[in-house]
Amino acid sequence: MSLTIDPSKSYFLKDGKKFFYLADTVWSVFSNATMEEWETYLDFRAAQGFNAVQISVLPIIHDRSESVLGLYPFHVQEDGSWDFSRIDEPFFERAEKMTAMARDKGFLPVLVVLWGDYAPGNWMSRITEGRYVMPHEHLTPYVEFVSRTFGKYEPMYFVSGDTNFETDGADDYYVEALHALKRLEPNALAAMHCGGSVVDLTGRLEADPTLDFYAYQSSHSIDSQHETYAMALKLNDKPIKRPVMNVEPCYEGHGYGGKYGRYDAFMIRRAFWTSVLSGAATGFGYGAHGVWSWHRRGQAFNNEGYSMMPYDWRTSLRFEGARDAAFGKWLFERCDLFGWEPAQALLAIEEPEIRVAASPDRAGVAIYAPYARTLPLVLGEERYEWEAFDLRTRYPLVPSVRAVGTETVLALPEANADVLYIGKRVNR
Known part of the structure; x- marks a missing residue:
């Protein structure tokens, strides 16, 4: 090795x-x-x-x-x-x-x-x-x-x-x-x-x-x-x-x-x-x-x-x-998170227990929420496809996503647990 x-x-x-x-x-x-x-x-x-x-x-x-x-x-x-x-x-x-x-x-x-x-x-x-x-x-x-x-x-x-x-x-x-x-x-x-x-x-x-x-x-x-x-x-x-x-x-x-x-x-x-x-x-x-x-x-x-x-x-x-x-x-x-960097500024709220990282080119975003909640994100006009995982059960989730003004909002998940979200930018 x-x-x-x-x-x-x-x-x-x-x-x-x-x-x-x-x-x-x-x-x-x-x-x-x-x-x-x-x-x-x-x-x-x-x-x-x-x-x-x-x-x-x-x-x-x-x-x-x-x-x-x-x-x-x-x-x-x-x-x-x-x-x-x-x-x-x-x-x-x-x-x-x-x-x-x-x-x-x-x-x-x-x-x-x-x-x-x-x-x-x-x-x-x-x-x-x-x-x-x-x-x-x-x-x-x-x-x-x-x-x-x-x-x-x-x-x-x-x-x-x-x-x-x-x-x-x-x-x-x-x-x-x-x-x-x-x-x-x-x-x-x-x-x-x-x-x-x-x-x-x-x-x-x-x-x-x-x-x-x-x-x-x-x-x-x-x-x-x-x-x-x-x-x-x-x-x-x-x-x-x-x-x-x-x-x-x-x-x-x-x-x-x-x-x-x-x-x-x-x-x-x-x-x-x-x-x-x-x-x-x-x-x-x-x-x-x-x-x-x-x-x-x-x-x-x-x-x-x-x-x-x-x-x-x-x-x-x-x-x-x-x-x-x-x-x-x-x-x-x-998800090939190698080389991703802290990107807390993409989170529109100040909750330090929720952690955000992104690839250097922002083509990918990862968010860990230790408790279920709505997550407003500052992603500008970029569009992302999202998947999520209930980390307590290790089951996949289908996140509900909507645009609210200039923010992208990940809705309250159907899980009372900690959740990992992965977003991949959609090519325009």
Whole structure:
């Protein structure tokens, strides 16, 4: 699988053809899943249409489900700490086999090199009081070992994991890791996985020519769900243009960030379409609460107060939102939305939750409405043919369209659900 970036810097190409990235999030699979479980999982997600898996090479510490396997990437010392000078070869031999399995079944492996727990100067290493910060002298040798182990499978890399770079020098480890990785794999695509709802890169990272695309997390807090589109717009408007992806929206089944409720399939659909129609049109990283941490019923989980208890991975694997995300990928490809740009000015009302995109020549228009309503559009004298989809049922709709003065109005749909509209300009 040869993955490159198209000349417009808007999307990926796989072997020269347009490629929409649809990943599932399995951060903890190397340390928590059995080989048999991994094969079952891969077959299930492949059948749904996923084409990438997002994995943290090192276990996430501050936010994890207990593992029954007792696997660690480094030798464990008598006091329980890790000896970062002694890599545990069996752990990585097993992780390599899992990566090979994923690749053989058609998945792009996407590996986080250094989650925030392992680098100084960020919020996660403060939570763990620096106990898991990798000593600097072991950083480059570790990155080189990761490249030697996994590079043959042509992975994509997130060099950082859930990091905000909010303190001076917080990017030091990541700049060094990025450059070490690129010396060995100059053609591998790499980004920083930025976390939370105050997401941004440092100026040094943003200007770095070895950074290939922008990747963001749009927050797991219910009060920050507008970040799905706000961050897409922000990153799409950077002086250095790169492909943009929301690689970690709200997880389906996850708690509302310390508040009442859990995210459902509707919120996944909303995150998908508000992201991709707002400039994050390169792909999407779905997650299910229980799959990402590879949770087993009865296991301990150390972040219940914020996230709520995960479901058993076998239960969350079958959440309906995964099928909605896969349907979104199918629609995106079917309608050839590659290279379309945010076009909010075509909407005659100011409702930011309704997102609009259009092809650069305005020959095509896409509108996502998270709730049913009449939609007045400013399309001038151009005529469009319209189709629509009830995204809750995945059924097609026939929209009713009328002209009102200088506006085109899409009537209230016959569906009490979120709807995607696609308009194609009629040649005169």
